[in-house]
Structure formats: C-alpha cells, structure tokens
Amino acid sequence: MERGVVAEGLTKSFGSSRALEGLDLHVQEGTVGALLGPNGAGKTTTIRILTTLDTADTGQAFVGGFDIARQSHSVRTVIALTGQYAAVDGDLTGRENLIMVGRLYHLTRAAAKRRADELLERFMLGAAAGRLTGTYSGGMRRRLDLAASLVKPPGVLFLDEPTTGLDPPSREELWTVVRDLGREGTTVVLTTQYLEEADRLADHVTVVNHGRAVASGKPAELKATYGGDVLELVAPEQTVADQAAKLLAHRAGLGESAIGAGTVAGRVNVTVPSGTYSVVDAVRLLDAENLLLDDIALRRASLDEVFAALTAEGASS
Ligand SMILES: Nc1ncnc2c1ncn2[C@@H]1O[C@H](COP(=O)(O)OP(=O)(O)OP(=O)(O)O)[C@@H](O)[C@H]1O
Ligand SMILES: [Mg+2]
Structure with missing residues (x-):
C-alpha cells in the first residue's frame, strides 16, 4: 500500500x-x-x-x-x-x-x-x-x-x-x-x-x-524534455522584430505563446524546441522574407522559460 x-x-x-x-x-x-x-x-x-x-x-x-x-x-x-x-x-x-x-x-x-x-x-x-x-x-x-x-x-x-x-x-x-x-x-x-x-x-x-x-x-x-532554445532577435524597429518572431514561431509550428517581449524596444524572444534552428537557418529564413535584423542570438531556455512555456495561456500539453 x-x-x-x-x-x-x-x-x-x-x-x-x-x-x-x-x-x-x-x-x-x-x-x-x-x-x-x-x-x-x-x-x-x-x-x-x-x-x-x-x-x-x-x-x-x-x-x-x-x-x-x-x-x-x-x-x-x-x-x-x-x-x-x-x-x-x-x-x-x-x-x-x-x-x-x-x-x-x-x-x-x-x-x-x-x-x-x-x-x-x-x-x-x-x-x-x-x-x-x-x-x-x-x-x-x-x-x-x-x-x-x-x-x-x-x-x-x-x-x-x-x-x-x-x-x-x-x-x-x-x-x-x-x-x-x-x-x-x-x-x-x-x-x-x-x-x-x-x-x-x-x-x-x-x-x-x-x-x-x-x-x-x-x-x-x-x-x-521541455527545455528549448531561445532566439533573441534585435531589429531596428519593433514591427520588424515582431514579424520576424511570428515567422520563426510559425515555421516551427508554434503559436504566439512562443513569443516573449524583450525588455527593450526592437527586441523579441522566441522559444522553440531545442535544435529547431541554428542562427544561420534563422537568418536565411528571415532574409528570404526581407526581414533584416540587427542581431540574432541563440541560447538555452532557462528553467523559468520552460515553465512559462508549459503554462502559457492556451498551452494544452
Ligand atoms: N472558494 C472558492 N470559490 C470560488 N472560486 C474558487 C474558490 N477557491 C478557488 N477558486 C478558483 O479556483 C481556481 C483555482 O484556485 P486555487 O486557489 O486552487 O489556485 P492556486 O494554484 O492555489 O493559485 P495561487 O498561486 O494564486 O495560490 C481559481 O480560478 C480560483 O479563483
Ligand atoms: Mg494557492
């Protein structure tokens, strides 16, 4: 028992x-x-x-x-x-x-x-x-x-x-x-x-x-299991950063819950499953859509980000 x-x-x-x-x-x-x-x-x-x-x-x-x-x-x-x-x-x-x-x-x-x-x-x-x-x-x-x-x-x-x-x-x-x-x-x-x-x-x-x-x-x-990669996007304008984030999330089969606002204007984070993109992949994808960024960095998601992604509004599993 x-x-x-x-x-x-x-x-x-x-x-x-x-x-x-x-x-x-x-x-x-x-x-x-x-x-x-x-x-x-x-x-x-x-x-x-x-x-x-x-x-x-x-x-x-x-x-x-x-x-x-x-x-x-x-x-x-x-x-x-x-x-x-x-x-x-x-x-x-x-x-x-x-x-x-x-x-x-x-x-x-x-x-x-x-x-x-x-x-x-x-x-x-x-x-x-x-x-x-x-x-x-x-x-x-x-x-x-x-x-x-x-x-x-x-x-x-x-x-x-x-x-x-x-x-x-x-x-x-x-x-x-x-x-x-x-x-x-x-x-x-x-x-x-x-x-x-x-x-x-x-x-x-x-x-x-x-x-x-x-x-x-x-x-x-x-x-x-749930850890992922975070792409940190920096663009000259917020709208460009937002479009880029949406594209990267969409191509990875993810909704808007994968996108997190950066701390400064023109910066956006996208959390994707580990290994989804390399920086080069992401740059190519965005270039093809004429989304020109100042910078893209890739890092491992922190534990808090894993938790946030799991409990994002609308997350089901
Ligand atoms: N006595 C109650 N009457 C009406 N709704 C309630 C009652 N107790 C809890 N709820 C509702 O049930 C849901 C779960 O509440 P609960 O208190 O279990 O959450 P929690 O995870 O402990 O949250 P917190 O981190 O804020 O303590 C909430 O939507 C809350 O509003
Ligand atoms: Mg409680």
Whole structure:
C-alpha cells in the first residue's frame, strides 16, 4: 500500500469556475513532491482536498494509505498542513506558540517544552524564542509555522507556497529545513510558483495549469524534455522584430505563446524546441522574407522559460 499521496482524476468546480479538471498526482512515500503552477492553477484547491478541508466533485485520492473520502478522519491523524498564509498567534512568543501546539496534541507540559526547544533550535529560532511572534519577520513566521506542523511528526506534510513573499535569504533558510526533512524521509507535498524552488527541493515535480497536470517528472527530466532554445532577435524597429518572431514561431509550428517581449524596444524572444534552428537557418529564413535584423542570438531556455512555456495561456500539453 502506497503511504505517500496518490490522486486520480480530481475535479472540483466552484459555481461555473472549474478549479480542477481531472488532476492526477503521485508523491511516493519518503520523497518530496512539488505541485508547480501559476496563480489560479488549482494548487491550493488540490491541497485543501488532499487534507480533507474540502471535497472533490469526482476522482479519488489516498493520503498516507487512507481514502480521503471514506477515511477522512484517519487522513487527518497522519497529516500536517502549513498554509499559504502563516497562522501563528502574534500575541504569544515563538516558544509559547509551539508549547501550545504540543499541549493540543496532549503532550505533558514538560514534553511540550522539550519539543518546542528542539524545534526552535532546529529552525534557527532559538535566539527569538522569547519574543512575541507579532514582531517576527515574514521568514521567521513561516519557519515557526513549519515548526508548529512538526510538533507531532506527520506521515505526510503539506506546504502551500512555503516561500511566497519571502526575501532570498529567508527563502534559502526555509529551503534548507525542507530539504533536511526530505532527507530524513518525511513525505512532503509542496506547492510553488517558482521553478527554481521545485528544482531545489523536489524529487518529483508535477506542473499544473488550469486544474490539470500538464507535465510531470524529475526536475532534470522536465528540463531535458521541455527545455528549448531561445532566439533573441534585435531589429531596428519593433514591427520588424515582431514579424520576424511570428515567422520563426510559425515555421516551427508554434503559436504566439512562443513569443516573449524583450525588455527593450526592437527586441523579441522566441522559444522553440531545442535544435529547431541554428542562427544561420534563422537568418536565411528571415532574409528570404526581407526581414533584416540587427542581431540574432541563440541560447538555452532557462528553467523559468520552460515553465512559462508549459503554462502559457492556451498551452494544452
Ligand atoms: N472558494 C472558492 N470559490 C470560488 N472560486 C474558487 C474558490 N477557491 C478557488 N477558486 C478558483 O479556483 C481556481 C483555482 O484556485 P486555487 O486557489 O486552487 O489556485 P492556486 O494554484 O492555489 O493559485 P495561487 O498561486 O494564486 O495560490 C481559481 O480560478 C480560483 O479563483
Ligand atoms: Mg494557492
């Protein structure tokens, strides 16, 4: 029996808005799985369903070996959830917050204190343990929130956008603790909008868009499969750059979603599958149409561009 997470064909509508349209997800026990998707992709909805805060319209899922529909009570005993918005009590100190959670789990006062101190140390909050959490930075609050969900070690830990809104150093600190949890064999399901985050933390990534998994695999596999070449076009006039980009995308069988605006007027990027064009091919093609550019450069797509291409409006697979 798989004790990680297996979801098949989850659907969920809110009125006429279809949040999930047959989402599949598999996170093996003892691994870190990432749901990677843009705003509104259905990440939080998926997490809410898997953690029994909401129910799916159709489809089925097992979490920690339990059926979310028929064994929701058992599911709740083996999971922990850290939400998209931190939920610690600002009028208590960090230490008091964790002790309170321990007491809610029926630990003795002494055991709750011990556990609180262990977690504070581990999440780099030892020095701030006695401060009211209302005075914590966003990064400290997220770490305390994560610590709170580990007071009773969960079978499956769900993290909804654990680092959104954090500055780079706080993000790095949180990544360190999540990676350590993964190494220790905690099953973690996290959501993120950042490909870099999925790449750094996850063993397996599922890219979601419009309520569906549009790609999934190890980060390296995704890069190899969906990576591409970016042609950077520089023209004397924007209209020429736009026409050139359209032609190159069209000849590669791609729609306008392959075209990205450059940062300066007269510059446009086109992302195409690896090996579609050499610079010489592209120049010849454009010359034949009398599209004369100042410059064309070819480079490998970055991870963010791969993600953007996979989740572009209208992208289906
Ligand atoms: N309670 C609700 N009532 C109505 N619509 C909802 C509700 N919850 C979610 N939706 C809609 O379902 C879709 C998916 O939302 P969801 O919150 O799951 O996305 P998300 O991937 O978590 O996005 P974000 O990155 O912004 O957190 C969106 O179109 C959203 O507007
Ligand atoms: Mg969300």
